[in-house]
Amino acid sequence: MGGxxxxxxxxxxxxxxxxAEDRAFVxxxxxxxxxxxxxxxxxxxxxxxxxxxxxxxxxSLSVDAARRALGRSSHLGRDVHFSLRTVRTxxxxxIGFAGTLGLGLASALLVSAVAWSLWLSPxxxxxxxxLVRIYERENSRALxxxxxxxxVSPPVFTDLELASLSTLTGVVAISDQAIEVSxxxxxxxxxxxxxxxxxxxxxxxxxxxxxxxxxxxxxxxEVIVSAAYWERELGGDxxxxxxxxxELDGEPHRVVGVVDLSGGYPRAKDLVLPLHxxxxxxTEGMRGARYLTVVGRxxxxxxxxxxxxxxxxxxxxxxxTHPQNAGWGSHVIGLQDDLTAxxxxxxxLLLAAGVVFxxxxxxxxxxxxxxxxxERRPEQSLRRALGATRGxxxxxxxxxxxxxxxxxxxxxIVLALLLLPLLVGVLPAGLPxxxxxxxxxxxxxTFAALGLAVSVGIGWLGHHMSRGGRSLSPGxxxxxxxxxxxxxxxxxxxxxxxxxxxxxxxxxxRMAQLRGTELGFVPDEVLxxxxxxxxxxxxxxxxxxxxxxxxxxxxxxxxxxAAALTNPPLSGSNMNFGYRAEGTTEQAWAQYHIVTxxxxxxxxxxxxxxxxxxxxxxxxxxIVNRALAREHFADGEALGRTIRLxxxxxxxxxxxxxxxxxxxDQPPPKEFFVPFAQDPWSxxxxxxxxxxxxxxxxxxxxxxxxxxxxxxxxxxxxxxxSAWFTTLxxxxxVVGALGLIGALLAGLGLYTIIAYHVRxxxxxIGIRRALGAPSGDLFGQAxxxxxxxxxxxxxxxxxxxVWVGGWVAGLLQIESAGGWRSxxxxxxxVAVVAxxxxxxxxxxxxxIDPREALRAD
Amino acid sequence: xxxxxYLGEFEQxxxxxxxxxxxAAYGGAIHREILDATGxxxxxxxxxxxxxxxxxxxxxxxxxxxIEPGARKTRNYALTxxxxxxxxxxxxxxERLWDGADLRPDAP
Numbered sequence: 001m002g003g004x005x006x007x008x009x010x011x012x013x014x015x016x017x018x019x020a021e022d023r024a025f026v027x028x029x030x031x032x033x034x035x036x037x038x039x040x041x042x043x044x045x046x047x048x049x050x051x052x053x054x055x056x057x058x059x060s061l062s063v064d065a066a067r068r069a070l071g072r073s074s075h076l077g078r079d080v081h082f083s084l085r086t087v088r089t090x091x092x093x094x095i096g097f098a099g100t101l102g103l104g105l106a107s108a109l110l111v112s113a114v115a116w117s118l119w120l121s122p123x124x125x126x127x128x129x130x131l132v133r134i135y136e137r138e139n140s141r142a143l144x145x146x147x148x149x150x151x152v153s154p155p156v157f158t159d160l161e162l163a164s165l166s167t168l169t170g171v172v173a174i175s176d177q178a179i180e181v182s183x184x185x186x187x188x189x190x191x192x193x194x195x196x197x198x199x200x201x202x203x204x205x206x207x208x209x210x211x212x213x214x215x216x217x218x219x220x221x222e223v224i225v226s227a228a229y230w231e232r233e234l235g236g237d238x239x240x241x242x243x244x245x246x247e248l249d250g251e252p253h254r255v256v257g258v259v260d261l262s263g264g265y266p267r268a269k270d271l272v273l274p275l276h277x278x279x280x281x282x283t284e285g286m287r288g289a290r291y292l293t294v295v296g297r298x299x300x301x302x303x304x305x306x307x308x309x310x311x312x313x314x315x316x317x318x319x320x321t322h323p324q325n326a327g328w329g330s331h332v333i334g335l336q337d338d339l340t341a342x343x344x345x346x347x348x349l350l351l352a353a354g355v356v357f358x359x360x361x362x363x364x365x366x367x368x369x370x371x372x373x374x375e376r377r378p379e380q381s382l383r384r385a386l387g388a389t390r391g392x393x394x395x396x397x398x399x400x401x402x403x404x405x406x407x408x409x410x411x412x413i414v415l416a417l418l419l420l421p422l423l424v425g426v427l428p429a430g431l432p433x434x435x436x437x438x439x440x441x442x443x444x445x446t447f448a449a450l451g452l453a454v455s456v457g458i459g460w461l462g463h464h465m466s467r468g469g470r471s472l473s474p475g476x477x478x479x480x481x482x483x484x485x486x487x488x489x490x491x492x493x494x495x496x497x498x499x500x501x502x503x504x505x506x507x508x509x510r511m512a513q514l515r516g517t518e519l520g521f522v523p524d525e526v527l528x529x530x531x532x533x534x535x536x537x538x539x540x541x542x543x544x545x546x547x548x549x550x551x552x553x554x555x556x557x558x559x560x561x562a563a564a565l566t567n568p569p570l571s572g573s574n575m576n577f578g579y580r581a582e583g584t585t586e587q588a589w590a591q592y593h594i595v596t597x598x599x600x601x602x603x604x605x606x607x608x609x610x611x612x613x614x615x616x617x618x619x620x621x622x623i624v625n626r627a628l629a630r631e632h633f634a635d636g637e638a639l640g641r642t643i644r645l646x647x648x649x650x651x652x653x654x655x656x657x658x659x660x661x662x663x664x665d666q667p668p669p670k671e672f673f674v675p676f677a678q679d680p681w682s683x684x685x686x687x688x689x690x691x692x693x694x695x696x697x698x699x700x701x702x703x704x705x706x707x708x709x710x711x712x713x714x715x716x717x718x719x720x721x722s723a724w725f726t727t728l729x730x731x732x733x734v735v736g737a738l739g740l741i742g743a744l745l746a747g748l749g750l751y752t753i754i755a756y757h758v759r760x761x762x763x764x765i766g767i768r769r770a771l772g773a774p775s776g777d778l779f780g781q782a783x784x785x786x787x788x789x790x791x792x793x794x795x796x797x798x799x800x801x802v803w804v805g806g807w808v809a810g811l812l813q814i815e816s817a818g819g820w821r822s823x824x825x826x827x828x829x830v831a832v833v834a835x836x837x838x839x840x841x842x843x844x845x846x847x848i849d850p851r852e853a854l855r856a857d
Numbered sequence: 858x859x860x861x862x863y864l865g866e867f868e869q870x871x872x873x874x875x876x877x878x879x880x881a882a883y884g885g886a887i888h889r890e891i892l893d894a895t896g897x898x899x900x901x902x903x904x905x906x907x908x909x910x911x912x913x914x915x916x917x918x919x920x921x922x923x924i925e926p927g928a929r930k931t932r933n934y935a936l937t938x939x940x941x942x943x944x945x946x947x948x949x950x951x952e953r954l955w956d957g958a959d960l961r962p963d964a965p
Contacts, residue, residue: 014902022905025932029885029901049898056900064906 004038004046006031010054017061019068079396083403094404096368100748101408101458104361105451106415107741109443110423111354113416115347117437119340124263126206127297131335132304134160134171134294134311138589139329149331150290150576154281156325157292159318160311161198167302167310172201174266174293175275192229195266196275202259204297205266212241212257216274223253227260229270248273251536264433265339285646287324288577288589295335308332323587324578339432353738356496358454360745363489366458367752369401394460401459402452409451413444487789493746494793494830495800500739501829502801503808505822507732511725520659520668521569522604523721526687527695528568529712531702533682545680547705552596554701555688562688562698563599566681567591569659570724579672580644581632590628590670591661592645594679600656602689610639610654613675621675622650627658628670643672650674663724686712743833746793750837754786755844770850782842783835790834794827864947870899871907872916872944875936883924883931884908908934916940 011027018026030053038046087094122128135149136156142148152160157173165171175196201207202214211230216222223246225234234240234255245252248271261268280286298307312329319326333341340347373380380393416439424437531548538544548564555562567575577592597613599605609629613621622643629638629652642649658668676684686702688694695714702709864872874890875882882890884905892898911917917934924931936944 018902018905019909022902022909022932025884026902026905028929028931029883029888032885033888033901052898053900053902057902060900060903060906064909 004034004043006034007047007050010051014054014057014061017057017065019064076399079399080403082396083400086400087404087407090372093368093372094407096748097365097401097404098408098411100361100365100368100745101405101451101455102411102415103741103744104358105409105412105447105454106419107361108354108358109412109416109439109447110419111350112447113420113439113443114423114437115351116440116443118433119344119347123265123336123339123433125265128206128336129334130298130300131205132168132296132298132307132332133335133338134296135331135333136290136315137312137329137331139316139327143331150574152292152294153287153290153324154277154292155284155287155322156290156315156318157198157294158277158282160294160314163314165307165310165314167299167307168296169299170200170204171294171296172204173198173275174201174295175291192271193269194271194273195269196273198275201272204295206297207259210258210260211238212255214257214259216256221248221251221253222256222274223248224257224259224272225255226262226268226270226272227258228262228268230258246271262435264436265335267432268435284322284324285577287322288575288592290574290576296332304332304334326587349735349738353500353741357738357741357745360493360496360742360749362454362458363493364745364749364752365455366461367490367749369397369458369461371752371755373397394464398456398459401455401457405452405455405458408455409448412451413448416444490746490749490752491789491793491796493742493749494790494834495797497739497742497746497833498794498797498826498830499800499804499808500735500742501826502797502805502822504732504736504739505825506805506809507735509819509822511729511732514664514725517660517664519569519664519721520605520657523570523717525691526603526689526717527692527698527714528685528687528717528720529695529698529714531564531684531686531712533709535682537706537708538682541680544682545677548596548676548680548684550705551686551701552598554704555697558697558701560688560690560694560697561598561602562686563596563602564676564684564686565593565595565599566684567593568685568687569603569661570663570720571685574662577645581628582642582644584632588631588670590624590672593671593673594676594681594684595673596676599673599687602687605659606657607654608657609636610652612654613673616677617675618678620648620650620678621653623654623656623673624652625656625658625668625671627668628672629655631670645672645674646679687717743829747833747837750786750789750834751841754782754838754841766850779842779846783838786834786838787831790830794830797830798823798827863950864943867899867903867907868911868916869944869947870895870897871904872911872936872940875917875934876941876944881920881924881933881935883933885931886924887934911940914939916943 011030014030015023015027030050034046034050037049123131125131134152136152137143137149152173154173157171160171199215202209207214210227212224214224216224230236230240234244241255241258244255246255247253253273259272261272281289296307298304308330311332315325315328315330319328337344383393384390420437420439424434531551533544533547538547552562552564567573575592576589578587578589580587593599595613597615600607600612607623608626610623612623622645624638624643632638633641638652638655641652643652644650656671656673659671660666661669661671686698688698698714699711702712870891871887874887874894877890877894878886884901887908888899888901888904891904908917908919912919912934916937916939918937919932919934921930921932923929924933
């Protein structure tokens, strides 16, 4: 026979709401009375009575709960006061706690801000997930091969624009060359950054006008300006729209609209002009001039994969009637993915590192708290003896964690704010959305809350890890909790540090290797300047050639070795033109260069066979590089053979060394060179060999021939090569910084272990000292423990590198995973960290007073 | 007398119920005393909350013991001298107020 069936919910609530010290008695009395009611009036009456007791008790129980909370809050004030006193009396501990947590939190905050701004946050364009980038693609090449992807040629773009594609609402082209237009203001001329875009550009991207309109009227010279330019140059006056004229390329253009281009895509430029293709730009031969950036917007419901299939099929069909498109298809990718693709792996590595460092920082701080807890055991035992409950002591430890954690969070935010501009400065200048990298309030608030939660958890965890003796009872030994687990974590940290340091060594080695790579040309003491001849004044090839010839002649007269060329090496341009070699029927592709006769001499490109171009020669000649010659002809048999290019059969008169056109890490592509005079382009480069004086002479010569032309910007070719290494420098910087932070955290972890070990065994050490143990032994013991843990961690890291190294090398696009020198350097670094971390606790062990150690228990 | 020296209504009820019981009484017994004497089925948790408050004021004392051999342990409360004085004060206060109070609706 059992008691009445009591309402479980009401009973549970009453249990929960009643103070702990009263709970058992209250529930027993309730149950007893309910039993009496059940015996007299039945179970139902008893349950009804029980529920009524709950309702009646709610007001008084609520008041009592509030009173208890207020009572705890008076403890809260005292706990905060004692925590702040800890900062004063134990500054090293407080700095260690707040500094380590701050370091881990700042790392995580920074990498999150970078990853969010550059990668994870959507582009600030309407429905940005619908925007795609369209490439042409040679079907025989893999996507990640050199030249695996190409931009789009004008004829192919025009075909796409006219086609009825079911997956795309529209496509637009952006001329991504160094377009320069000049304006005149008060008689002076200047170069201005501008885009030339095809119709529908603003609709496809979803950009709206700030003022005026975002379209050009047929036949009129109109320009749209950026908001930044409008503020800066036009005074931000809305009445200027539709009235103000700018002189561009010597022709007045009316400003008709203002658009905000600060959103990160497209990159902010001052002016937007229409892109109209001339007849020359749409000839058959120009199907190989793939230089347009093409962006499209997906139809509702269409996917990137379907769009790629449709566009690929379309371009493949073009190949049936246009030989330059035979064997070509398309690659379509989400615009955001396209912008972040080169850096995504690095960003993933950064994010993972940020999370790991936060975790390691938390673990290290918990170890610090545990060591501190050992130190406070006598104090806590006294408090227990005076009546403090375990809960009170635990609460006090948690509050201390929260207070120090708040300092750590504040330090993390300050550190992140200080380091963010430095981090942004290290990022490559051309990185998309670089200007948008910032610490948002949402990110800061999230990490602040995370940091406080972690510090509360750490305070509690560390306190429980240090709990040992319960009272002042003699004979009760304190046993450190979780010591084995902490050692395991520290070994793990050292392993991770080993991996990070090996990765750093890998990247540094790679950088050194690439710096030593033979480029095929000599960039030292070479200056280059883009030359853009406005079509309004240089509309014919003869006019272009006349200017270029005059400029080179005048430079030679002034003692400057100079040349003109297109598609220079390491310029980022990709002029892949189709050709057919003698004796072959299939079309192949190679980089197309137009050069004057001294270009090879200026750039230091060695002509290995044959000769260069003769000045004034009109014969259809061509020079090929070694890569091309090797593909089609046996060694020494290229000279005199023919290459059919742009419907012209050209005779090979020279073979040059191959250049690393796309960078030191890419194999040299096939290249051919054609005399400048036979295909003069209005957009080219002037290159001179010399110093800054040579650069000034170049500018003077251009101005002397055409004073209306803006002075070309002269840059160092060596600087351009150095800039190529920027991304690699970023990798070195990032991985190196990760390794350094990992080493710091691992060192701190080791320090906490050794310090904890010394404190836990202070009595034993004191006795040993009293019995005359040599100082060297005690010192050596601490050192041995640290180096032992360091060695185990390093060995685990090295073993892991066998598997991880290949993945990291692939992530950083490096061929091999490093050699014995790297391993030796890293082991030495880990040894330094281990020894460094153990010195302070080892010294402290020598200072333990045997009398104090024996008294304390 | 200082602030808090006056008893609240429920505090008086609880103290009086305790005073009616010889020796000490636990919360459940006090609840039954109130129920039997007044017919008012008060909340047992509220009785305990009140007893705790009275204990803080020093008007009752508490101890944990089994009232009878073999019975379960209960927390038993007993009136202190201060508690008796407080009850006396409350009675005198109420008597003085009642004296001269006229509940007839047409009283002048």
